[in-house]
Amino acid sequence: MTTVREVIQIIEDFAPPCYQESYDNSGMQIGDASCTLTGILLCIDVTEDVVMEAIMIGANLIISHHPLIFGGIKRLSGSNYIEKTIIKAIKYDISIYSCHTNIDNVSLGVSFKMGEKIGLTRMQVLRPLTSNLCKLVTFVPNSHADIVRKAIFEAGAGHIGNYDCCSYNLAGEGTFRALESANPFVGEKNILHKEPEIRMETIFPKFLENTIVSALLKVHPYEEVAYDIYPLINQQKNAGAGVIGEFEKPMETIGFLQSLKTIFGIPVIRHTEIINENILKVALCGGSGSFLLPDAKKVHADAYVTSDFKYHQFFDAERLILIADIGHYESEQFTLEIFYDLLVKNFSNFAIHFTKVKTNPINYF
Template sequence: MKLKIKDITSFLEGMAPLSSQESYDNSGLIVGNHDMEVTQVLLSLDCIEETVEEAISIGANLIIAHHPIVFGGLKQLNGKNYVERTVIKAIKNDIAIYSIHTNLDNYKLGVNYEIAKRIGIENPKVLAPKKNVLKKLVFFCPEDHVDAVTDAVFNAGGGNIGEYSECSFTSSGEGTFLPSENANPTVGTKGNRETAKEKRIEVLISSHKESQIVRAMMAAHPYEEVAHDIYTLSNYNQDEGAGMIGELSSAMETTQFLSHLKKEFNCGAIRHTALIKDKIKTVAFCGGSGSFLLGNAKSQQADIYITGDFKYHEFFDAEKAIIIADIGHFESEQYTPHLILALLKKNFINFAFHLSKVNTNPINYF
């Protein structure tokens, strides 16, 4: 069976849907056609001219990068900067470019989970869970079909709460309906009002899975017309959001922890605030540019907050309550291609995926 781009992107978006990316982002297929057959795939943190040249050299026609090569609209393509030159080179060589950026950042087992494993964090939790991304599906079903319909809803992704699956609430009642002459009722007869014993089932669903879950419910339900309600919830989704926080298995001396961090992430340097803690136990972190989460890390009493791209004045915001450790944007996310590779290998066992050997870090240390 020939593998197409959409086979790979659909798999990735099943875990990290495009709808969960931030408003400023540009994740998705940037260059190429979803129906194009894939030869080989190159995985990288960034996609620049050298990355495209590497893809050409190994015969790959799909580059999956964490960072989008295009953030804003391109008004011209004449090669005046590296963005335009990269896109032109990709198009000329029939190479597709796909980005999986903040949607992978916000995925519970995404970028920050990979960082957690590298640091040695146990049971990491999302630092800033997203709000207004959960819904409640309520549907009504005859008693003898409850198991079949709820199973369909669960299999489609409904009923997940944290580490628990197949979660629902059921209550009993009676439903009434009057089939018209054009109806094809499962229960009762045309023109006569029917009273049936039914169950009301309530299930929590993620917004991005709403369509597939409702379709599954409809397909498994015996009724011609399925009574159901969908409510938008203001609850926080603990499985989706920015950054993570967790604990080391045992506390480490602060300087020992920083040495561990520098070695694990190959840091040229770690910029940090005053080492006000003798030991580190609770660690908060965010891949990339995460200064916006400092308040979350402080409020959850982390000993240290690790990210990249802190500005000078933002270091003052530590307020002697937490240690800020800026390890660098590239350094914090450098293992993202390894994460994507591990995810893809679980589903596409006999396909060639390559980790890029191009160091795209634009920052050097003297």
Template sequence: MKLRELTSFLEEIAPLAYQEDYDNSGLIVGNQDMEVSGALISLDCTESVIDEAIQLGFNLIISHHPIVFKGLKKFNGNSYVERVVIKAIKHDIAIYAIHTNLDHILQGVNKKICEKLDIRNVSILKVKAGVLKKLVTFCPLAAADNVRKALFEAGAGMVGNYSECSFNVEGIGTFKASTGSVPYVGEIGKQHHEAEVRIEVIYPVNRERVIIASLLGVHPYEEVAYDIYPLTNGFQEVGSGMIGNLEADWDELEFLKFVKQKLGAKVIRHTELRSKKIRRVAVCGGSGSFLLQNALNAGADIFITADFKYHEFFDAEGKLIIADVGHFESEQFTQELLLELITEKFCNFALRLTSQNTNPINYLI
């Protein structure tokens, strides 16, 4: 199949608009029209992963972490990043990254961690702002039902567990058609007054192109009036980290041992135990120290994540346990998640998890 078939599917699940500003998710190397022979899934794209793809005869690598975060000015092979990109281009291997956009969806990286740790009744720990917009349009009364229907079918009007949500108010619109126009109502050269409906709907930014196309396709007017407003509202289905509950209370030390075993962690760095039971658990795959206050506000007994700095451990102030399990260890199941998602959609596609351990950190035990 064409590469764009696969990337379109991935971006429907985890839209690129959901990634953080610093991120570089998406197609990093390759052409969307290339035929894909097979894909290798990895957490990181390293030289050894490229070599494995060559050996397998695969021409696509899907990694969680982008191999390129910042612009490259030279391709001399002086860094592992340059060498990976050079080798990929030389062997016609595409590299696709699906990073914080996959972190931020309900069925993404953090949900997979929760499944592994049997954390239930989960929700987003910190909802993401800036991914919702409001569309306001105006149409004649007789066309209002058709316009609303088209907007809803295109993905507008979703608010939490509710669909087909809109606000409507009637009023009078005025216009004067000029020479050369083909007005739906009214006469050329005369001001016309028309009873209209103002329709307002909220939508996620990744649906904007489809929604506007649907509006223009069904609206009866030659010139369609509409406004788009960016919203600062948080989107409950998109954001960082996850919070949920265990089925029963756990002893602190026993739960830490359980986490260590489930994640295959060599070591867990944690704050002092509080001699309290653990029931409410917050998680964040990768670097999650920025979510500590959110975990505290959500009433978490323990926050499982990675990359806490020395002084940041003090910020828990005995109100919860910080459990730093390691970056790779917290995100390792992302590979399994991607395999499941892609296999469910493309059951006959050659797909394999890398055999390479790309964790750059080793422990002397």
């Protein structure tokens, strides 16, 4: 039997909740994570119709990209679509879980998926997160250096870009004197001891601190483990907003816009003046991405594909970049494939459905 919690764990291992923006409300919206799962329904937005669909197909967990609950809710009287949706979900024991800006901000998240769909290569995060990394320094007797290193790597330390198991190790000498009530691994009580040790340093994302420290304490042989954790102001290259990537070879601008229409299934694109005949470098951001235009210009992208640009913001292209606004829902639609691919790999014993309800509130005429 699989619980809702086990499913959420898989998603959160991929898109840790700590990567969500401060204004966001990703996570469990409604329901009890300990209940047994009967099926999953994936959607971008949760509406009453989506909840109805879940009931009809016998799926008691809805996973959405946009959180159903954003602002504070003071009453549940069914006076708007959010309240109605909540009431229906509770009535029929449907759990709702949302994974929003955390899946925007992880590498291989929403914007990466868009890039993959249009065929970009060499993709990187456009605006990496900062101040999200820590350094761990610990001191280990030579005999236990390998086992400690292995344990902290397995707990998630030591990832830098396309490398893992990154650490720096320096041989030195530790000193300590075990006091009367101590039970030392080496040395004797009340005698100053010198021990050859390795100073081991590595890097990790802040949210893994407890996991890594527990792994360290579990395998380190000393009764009192000496370790330091430093906050870093480095950029975290594999997490942040938007992506930048390139086509294998330049693509004619008209053909590029046409391919966006086909791939994202949109009848019309709002875009700025075509200034270059070809497009090679493309910046992308799923959802409302006007805030990243300066970043896209800074890396000299030929085009910036996102949504929710306002009239005056189009002027900011300044004949330096082609802004292509492809619609909010359209830009994020493939996020459901990320959820699906993650879950289908781990659970084969129940059905995972894509919603058939059209939740995009915008129509084109």
